[in-house]
Amino acid sequence: MNLKKFAIAAVASLFATGAWAGCSFENSVPLKSLTAGFAAWKAVTSAMAECGNVESELDQEFRTKQPAAFAAQPALYHIGGVSNGTHVPLLNEGTTRPLDDLVAKYGGHLSPNQLIRVDGRTMAVAMMVNAQHLMYREDILNDLGIAVPATYEEVLAAAEAIKQAGAVDYPLGGTYKTGWNLAEEFVNMYLGHGGEFFAAGNQPAIDNEKGVASLEMMKRLTAYMDPEYLVSDSTYVQQQFQQGKVALANLWATRAGAMDDAAESQVVGKVKMASAPSIEAGGRPASTLWWDGIVIAKNITDEEADAAFRVAMEGIDREMVEANNAAAVWLIDGFQPGAMAAGAAATAANGAVPYPASSQMGIMHSALGNGIADFLTGAKDAATALADIEAEYLTAAKEKGLVQ
């Protein structure tokens, strides 16, 4: 760094904060937003900030704060960022407002696909979708003459061939970090097997042969992974890819862009995207579809809500997408789906289902996250692990009042 660059940066930041260059109106109502902190939200919130008077909070603790902060009187934030899962508590407690009139007034450019509708009322506006799908090293598969795997049996066969050839350190990468990530992998696998999580009355229903088969498949996959798989989250798998240590992984679509980032990656141009593998050929991909979007708080004045929605629409407009095309798989008009979005598109086209978010699913997800590791480390067998997870779920669900 030298002084000149420093000075230029300082001057540039002065201009950036003082103006509302990229916004079609000048906002005069003080607004606050609370969202997650990943790249897509950075892009959206900085586009919102161009309208002026917007304070954005990008926070990894937003999950903890959001329900309470929106329930406060008046709400501490006007705009919230949510996904399938984090939308549930806000819907349950009725702390966000229906957006139909605001959409009619300011949302002409929104496509029907972006509107999250509950019982006919628009409760949120989605901006992007995300899904785990297959990423693979095209060069390695070509060298070994392996077709792109479409089922998990083919993934295992490919992994075995790659291992025999010694092409990389570990044939497979996996986001198997204990907790949320590991549970998500089970959810993918179990839905891929066509499983149902709940029976009537919110009773758990995972202790069956589909659950056991899902666990067994996960264990077979781990044999080809870095032995430290129980601490590897998506950033770690992404790094393993970038450093050329893994050849195949079922990784989030938002991570695809990083593979071709020359500043970080040693495998630029070698990683390609495909649909998430299924269990049986032609079956439903073992993956779930996620969306991220915007809600407006209920406990604020109508005037604030009006301004908040207008600002939010500026945040998810065409200009923002054109400037940040690679940051996500956007749902917004103007998005150019490149090769990196092909995996998410194929996964959705092959019939992957949306993540089945609900109160009871939140409890189940936590119980899975804490319980599956015992099976993978060998402390319990599959049936015991699933029975214990069901017991854990029942305890929490009874405490909450979901199960009588």
Add this chain to the structure above:
Amino acid sequence: MSGPRALRQPMGLRAVSAGFLGVWCLLASFPFVWIAAMSFKAPVDSFAPNPLHVLFGPATLAAGKGLSLLDLAAGAAVLWIAVRLAVRWLPGVVARGTPPGWIAVGWFVGSLLFGLAFVAVFFGLLPLVLGGLDPVVGPLGVPVLGLTAEHYESVWVGNEFYRNFVNSLIVTAGVVAVSLTVGTLAGYGLARSGSRLAFWLLIVALVFRALPHSVLVAGDLPPFIHSAEVLRPLLGEAAPTLYGKPWAVIAVLVSINQPFTIWMLRSFFQNIPLDLDEAARVDGCTHFQAFRWVIMPVMWPGVITTGLFSFLLAYNDYLVTSLLLDAQNQTMVPAIAGYFNRETTTTDQVEAVAAAVSITAPLFLLVMVFQRQIVSGLTAGAVKG
């Protein structure tokens, strides 16, 4: 060493002791050296499996960001001079430059100015001068070591980390000031009261110190968020929302640290002879006047030592600040943890390392300056079972 003959040690023992010390110093400093090395490299080098790549940064060098031998020598010289100045020159200047009674403020301002001056010289002036010199001096000016400060630049300028720095300063200064004010009063009261109540209060404080913090913080979050609703009947429209307010977090951190503070200060006060109070009381002082004008002036070593522990607690806190502060008032540690959430990239991580090194630097300065006070403060008898 000129001790008595019998105190002199055989060569073997001295060698073992020196060897142990060497290993310990390596162990203590290695992680710091390592993360510092990581923070100055391009992401490919930072997380390279080959340790030599992390140290010498071939990819960083290939990208045209490197240092020559001359740069290295000049950098080392500036660093050395800075350390000498901090240890030898700064204490004197602060002692002479501040009016009596304002010594803590003097230290605060002095350290801050010194730190800023160092940053200006090391990152501003030095590269400018060397940039002109390097092409002139031939082989000495050819880059040999991959090194880049771009992550620091993007952290401090691009991500506006200085805001978090200012927030950290506010919270830390607040905690130290309030903690010491409240703590010295209580410590003095407890030390001079021989009553059974005082004793029980101390035991209860000790049990309070053992409580898990996550429980306290989780208990605080809902009332903090809803405080405006709860307090409105009492305070009307002026009812504050405690969540996100630095002073509310200061109050929480002060309380969490109170048990340790009062125990420590109480021990210091006990080492001050009772005669001193009594002499002051005979001269017609009230208890409070005696405390303020007679006892406090001889208490500075204890106050500085205790203050340092409060400083460390407030500066290093993660749990309380991450849950109870909003983005505008976020301090540095939760801001860094924010680089590690579910959705990060390798570049984010190297920036986090750079931020981590940045927040460690003030701690280095602090220890360098106050090292003697810590030891002499503890020696003065602060800590006794």
Add this chain to the structure above:
Amino acid sequence: MKFRTFAAFVGPSLFLMFVFIAAPLVSVFWQSFHVTKARFETVEVETCTPGFLKPTCVTEMVTRPVLDEHGQPRLETRFTGFGSYRNVLEPDRTLAALRDLDWRALLTIDFWKALRFTLTFTLITLPLVIGGGLVIAVVVNNVARSLRGPVIFVSLLPFIITPVIGALSIRWLFIGDGIMTAFLEWWLERDIAMFAQGGTIELLMLFYRVWHVAPFAFVVFYAGLQTVNQDTLESAIIDGASRWERLRYVVIPHLMPLIVFVALIHLMDAYRVFEEVVGFSSQAHVISLQWLTYDLLTPDDSGNRAISRASASAMLTMVGIVILLVPLLLRTWRDQRPGGPGGAGGGR
């Protein structure tokens, strides 16, 4: 000192501790015996979410809380006695495991798993921290005066570092092919994955804690060493005491109050072990009591959190720490009791 003066001096401190420590504690105690439930209804709801090109609409049965006329969920709080404690301790499974003397089965129950780790962590690090601190203090006290400043500076570094960052920097050295793992692999000539099994992660956590806290013990002991009575030492030399005997019979008894002080602080801090579990992501293999409480308290994506069980687990943690501290508390009690040897006016 009159009571009113005493109250004026102690008042502000007590007020803060009351509001921010005692009050949350009372609420935690209360919550551990009560359960708050929402009333739920199951209704058919049509939900449309984005697909890739067109929305996917599903109609399904959704369980959601019943809202009252103010739009707030209807909550019912009931007294449950020791119900939450039972849910944490799982007495049926515990007794079954104990009957079969099945240690592994016992350790699959979260609370006992956490307690096992918390206790071993606390009790193993305690002697290492005190021993390590003492050795460093003695050795530093032994080097030439000119070197002491820099050596003390370096030795204090692990203590002052922000714990979150310290744990991360140690983690980076060992995770994957981190430099220390690479070094160990080269040295032992075998493949090593430090984060693949519970044992090695636990070892790293122990190492990190000792590395982090030993400097605190060191600086306290070093300060204590400066006040060792030289006359006693010299008479011990004249009596022909060896180096070891002098350390054992003169220096250590002199440092005893400090050792108790460090032990007290360390027991409290180590029993609350939490940062290590997060920093080293050890949840798959080992968890600690405070982590268990924190995990129950942290809401999942759908905003559920188990407040009652978390409160019960927190109360059990407290009971544990008080039991662990009893011997040291008793000692402090004897020393600090009004009129006791360390009471007001007493000294070393």
